[in-house]
Amino acid sequence: MEPADRPSEIVAPYDPGQVETKWRTRWAERGTNVADIADARRPYYALMMFPYPSAEGLHVGNMFAFTGNDIFARFQRMQGLDVFEPLGYDAFGIHSENYALKVGVHPAEMIPRNIANFRRQLERGGLMVDWSRSLSTTDPEYYRWTQWVFLQLYKKGLVQKKAGAVNWCPTDKTVLANEQVINGECERCGSKVEQRFLEQWYFAISSYAERLLHNLDTLDWSETTKTAQRNWIGKSEGAEIWFDGIKVFTTRADTIYGATYVVLAPEHPLVDAHTTESQRAAVEEYRARAARRDLVSRKTTKDKTGVATGSTVTNPATGEKIPVWISDYVLMEYGTGAIMAVPAHDERDLEFAHGFELPVKKVVLEDETLIDSGEFTGMSVHDAKRAIVASLAARNKAEPVTNYRLHDWCISRQRYWGPPIPIVYCDDCGVVPVPEKDLPVVLPFIEDFKPDDSGISPLARHDEWYRVPCPTCGKMARRETDVSDTFLDSAWYFLRYPSVGNNDVPFDPTITKKWLPVDSYIGGNEHAVLHLLYSRFVTMVLSDMGLIDFEEPFTKFRAHGLIIREGAKMSKSKGNVVNPDDYIDTWGADAFRTYLMFLGPFEEGGDFRDKGISGVKRFLDRLWASVRDSVQDGAPDVEVQRKLHATIRKVGEDIPRLSYNTAIAAMMEYMNALRKGDRVARRSEVEPLVQLVAPFAPHLAEELWEQLGHTTTVFESTWPVFDPELLTQDEIELVVQVNGKVRGKIRVARDIGSDEALSIALADPGVSKFVTEKPTKIVLVPGRLLSIVV
C-alpha cells in the first residue's frame, strides 16, 4: 500500500488513552499478537517468568521485566521472525494460601479474581502476549500434567520417599526445601526453621549434579546466574579415607600427617559404637543438646562445642592412635558425616582444637610444600593430594570421591493449595502411583484448609477424598495427602505454552520440536538457583526418557535488575509502591513503558523518579507533532540524514544487548536534531523513527504508522536498514593533543597523513603556543586524534 501524500488530518493533540484503547482493540480483533504455532516458518520463543497473581495487583517490577521482554520480542518480530510471547500465572503455593487465610477468602475464589485483575493490567501494558495460549498452574488441565511429570520421574526411579531431618516452618506449618531456607529462616515468613523427622517425597536432583554443572558452560546466560548455580551445586573433589572403621571425607588429603583427631557429627550412626563406658553419659547429653539446637545458632556459632567419646582410631598414614570426638560443627548431611581434623590447616578445626587444648601440627609450608609427612615430605600440595590417596588406596584405606553440596529436592508440602501428589497407599500393594489415565487427581474444594501442627496435610481430614480404591487391587486404600512444591509447577510450564489447547498430551511432540528450547528467557535473578535449576533438571530427565530432544530448556537467559523508587526499596509498609494503573492513567502505557526502560540499564534496574517520566512523555509528544507537521518535500539535509542512519544502527545494536536506555537516548538525540530551530521534518526522516520507537511505544507507533498511510501493522513492517556509506564522512574533526592534553580541533580529510595533519595543527595558535620545541613524537589515530609530544 502506497503511503498517502500527506499524513491524514491528525490535528488533535496526542491523547494516549484514546490511542491505546483503539490499538488494543484492533490487535485483539485482528489477532495481531497470536502466533502461528502450527505453521510458523521462523519460530522464536520469547519467554518471561510468569507472575504470581497477588491480590495487590501487578507490581511495577513485573511490568519492568515484561516490558523488557516485550521490546526484545517485538524487535525480533520486526526482523521477520515468528515470535511467540506467552504469559500465564503461577498461582499455586503457600503465598496465595497464606493470603487467603489472612483475609478469610478461599483461594479457589480469590485466585480467579486476582488473575482477572492481572489480565486487565497486563493488557493495558500493551504487551505482545498471545493470550490464546495462556495458562494457570491451578487449572486441573494444567496440574494434571504436573502430576504426570511426577509420575515420569517416579517411573524413572528418581522419586523416593525418605525419612529424614527436614526443615519445618512452624508458622507455615510445612516442610521447606533447603533452597527455601535462608539463614535458618523461612524464606516466606521469616520464622526460625525447626528440624523435624518426617517421611517426605524427594526428587533425586543430586544424581544430576555433574550434568547440571557441566552443561552450564554451553549456555548463553548471565554470568552471575551461572556462578550462583555453580556455587549452589558446590562440587568438591576429595577422598574418603578410613580411620579404622570410621570413613571421613576430605579435600585435603595432603594434610593427613597433621590429622590429630577425628570428629563425628552428633547424629552419626557410629557414635554409640565409639563411646566408651566412662564417656557415655557426657556423649549422650551432648547429642541431646545438639539435637535441640536450632539451625540458626548452629550455623553461626564460632565457639565450637563437643565432647570426646573416649575411643581412638588409627591414622592410616601415620599409624598413630588419635582420639574420636563428636561435635555439631560436623554436618551429617555432607560428606560422610565424619572428618579428620587438621587444626593447623583448617580454621574450624583450629577453633575447636583451641577450645579443648588439642595438638596443632603443621605439615604444609606457606609455599605449599609438605613437611613432616613421611615419604611425602617435600612434595607440593597438588602432587601430595594424589600421591597420598593413591598410596592409601593401595591398602584399601582410601578412594577418590567427589561430593556436591546440592541435596535432593524435597517436594512434599503439608498444605492444601497445590497439586495433590498422585500416589495411593494400599495395605496390600504398598505404594501405588496413580495411573496416568486417572489424572488429574483433582484438588477437592474444602472449607477448612488451614494447616495444623501435626505435619499432616489438611486434605487428610477429608475422608471422602482421602479414602480411595487401590488402583491395582481395588481394595480401599488411602491417598497421599501432601501436595507438591510450587516449584514443580514452574519447572515445566514453558513446555506447556505452545501446546495449550491440546488436552490429550502435556506437550505436543511436533509443536515442541518446532518451538523449543526457549530462544530467550528473561526473569529475576532471585530465581537463579531455584526455578532455573529445577527446570533444567526436569528437562534433562524428560530428555533422558526420550520425551523431548533437548536437555537444556533455556538457550539464552538474562536477569533483569530491580526497580527502586526515589532511592529506596519499594515496599507495601513504606507505602512507596508504584501502581502501574496510576501512571498509565496519567501518562499512558507507552510513556510508562518507555520510561521504565529509560531509567537505567535493563540488567541493572534503576531508580523510579516520578518527575522523570515527563521527559519521556515530552519525547513522545514531539514525535507525534513531528509526524503531524511533516512534509513530503523539502531540501534533503545531509546532517539529519547521517544522524538518522547512525540512529538506526545504534538502536538496532542496542536492543539485542538489552541496552534499552541508550537506544532511547539515541532516538531522543535524533529527535532533537530533527526539530532543531524551526525545522520541519520530512516524511522520510520521521517514518523510520516511528518504526524504531515501535517496540517501546507500540500503540503510538501503530497510530502514527497508520497516519502515515500504512494499512498493516507496523510490526509487520521491515526494520529500517542503515547505509554504512552515509556513516563515513570524508571530512572529519581531528582532536589535537599536546603532551596528552586537548589543545584544539581541526577539520581535515578522513585519510590525512600525520605530517600533513601536524602542519595543519601547528597553524592553529591554540595548539602552536604549547609546542615550544620540536616534537619528539607524533601519534595519529586515524579519524580520531593527533597526539603531539614535545
Next chain:
RNA sequence: GCGAGGAUGGCGAAAUUGGUAGACGCACCAGCCUUAGGAGCUGGCGGUUAACACCUUGGGGGUUCGAGUCCCCCUCCUCGCACCA
C-alpha cells in the same frame, strides 16, 4: 570468611572497549511566548578563576604519547552462599 557485581555532576546515567569524560533525561537558572502556568519554545548547566588556565570518574601508586577503562595496594556499598571439611 568465600563468590559475584559496583563506586562517574544536585540526581538517574553515557562513554564505538586505551583516544575530546559527563551523551540522553530529571532538577535548576535565564530568555521568549502567554492574563496566567506545574504548558510550549530557545539557551545555559562538574569545580576553581576576571581571564589565560588549572583541577575532576571512591583513595593511593604504576604502565602509556594518552587511563573512567589496563596492572598493584587500600576504603566503602550491594547481592548471593556460608561450620560443605
